[in-house]
Ligand code: ADP
């Protein structure tokens with residue numbers, strides 16, 4: 001058991017904010033505490049030992065929030081990666097699902113944190129590079145395979161960002177073994193760091209862009225980057241284990257209300273787009289509320305994952321069986337007062353989400369190629385054991401017949417009769433113990449055969 005880790009990142013003020021007389025409404029106190037809408041010294045005065053607010057000043061909220069880590073304006077993407085995702089990598093390699101999602105209003109720094117730029121790459125780049133590095137170091141002992149995919153959910157439609165076909169939406173399906181999957185999503189294996197950077201840049205350029213009031217460059221889509229790890233272990237003669245774990249790194253669309261983002265846009269299609277984006281984030285908010293209120297002693301409440309594609313796809317990332325972290329991105333400026341307040345309140349609520357982690361030791365995502373490989377290995381073992389079994393059977397029969405050939409009538413004692421009798425007795429003892437050990441081996445071989453029976457293998461794989 002654990003809980004969702006929640007981080008807050010405050011971005012530096014942009015030029016527009018610096019030029020204006022907007023004040024800062026977010027003050028990181030230390031690396032875990034942040035104050036929203038603080039009361040500044042110069043706005044209060046002391047009279048007869050008491051603190052008073054200057055008359056005519058707006059009431060400050062002055063709320064303290066405590067998070068797993070607060071990154072101030074100086075923090076770099078590497079620092080965020082090291083504190084947030086680096087810790088998940090070992091768990092991911094051990095077979096646990098992991099998810100990190102960036103939440104916040106448009107222009108608060110989500111894409112900068114998750115994706116960055118080719119010159120200042122973000123969490124996705126550092127995480128993937130470290131995964132490839134660790135897998136390369138391990139690949140001699142185990143069969144490990146890492147592949148990546150990148151897609152966006154825009155207006156409740158799913159598009160492949162790495163294999164874009166104009167206007168072609170992908171279907172979201174529920175697979176009883178693999179959970180919720182995007183059908184026909186392309187998967188890739190970048191060659192090196194440069195190749196990965198190019199892929200991310202290409203993917204990001206394919207994101208659906210729409211200008212909004214807050215930031216004309218920001219995307220209105222949810223971008224989901226996933227790394228899949230397949231680990232196959234054929235070393236044990238008794239069973240074959242296949243592990244599939246998934247790391248999802250998600251750059252969510254702006255969390256501001258659609259009516260705010262589109263207040264100047266009267267175009268119907270854009271308004272519909274806004275309401276759908278709202279639908280996904282609203283559903284995410286409802287899921288987070290329901291999950292945070294879950295009481296392990298009571299009957300689990302209904303979690304409305306099905307209300308949007310985003311929540312359906314994030315079900316296994318939110319629902320418990322996953323190391324999950326949220327990075328809440330905020331602007332420090334009073335321009336974004338409401339959005340920042342909403343984001344911090346939302347992030348504070350997400351801290352209450354309990355996780356219930358278990359390894360994905362099931363045979364997920366088996367490809368025909370792997371079935372054939374597994375079948376070959378098993379067939380060879382079955383053949384070896386059948387041959388051994390036949391040999392043991394014939395040896396046992398030979399021994400039985402030798403024992404039965406021994407004279408049954410009492411032996412008439414001659415001069416060396418006692419010696420002869422002892423010799424016969426020793427021979428019989430030897431034959432008997434040999435027979436027992438052969439029978440034991442035979443039974444062991446038979447039980448191994450039963451275990452390795454191919455139909456048994458498939459039954460155990462799918463039950
Ligand atoms: P979002 O994805 O949340 O809409 P972006 O990541 O696109 O926001 O950030 C908006 C602008 O602010 C971008 O120009 C980005 O480069 C800049 N920015 C965001 N966070 C930082 C940061 N921590 N340091 C420097 N610039 C940042």
Ligand code: MG
Nearest residue numbers: 110111218219
């Ligand atoms: Mg963005």
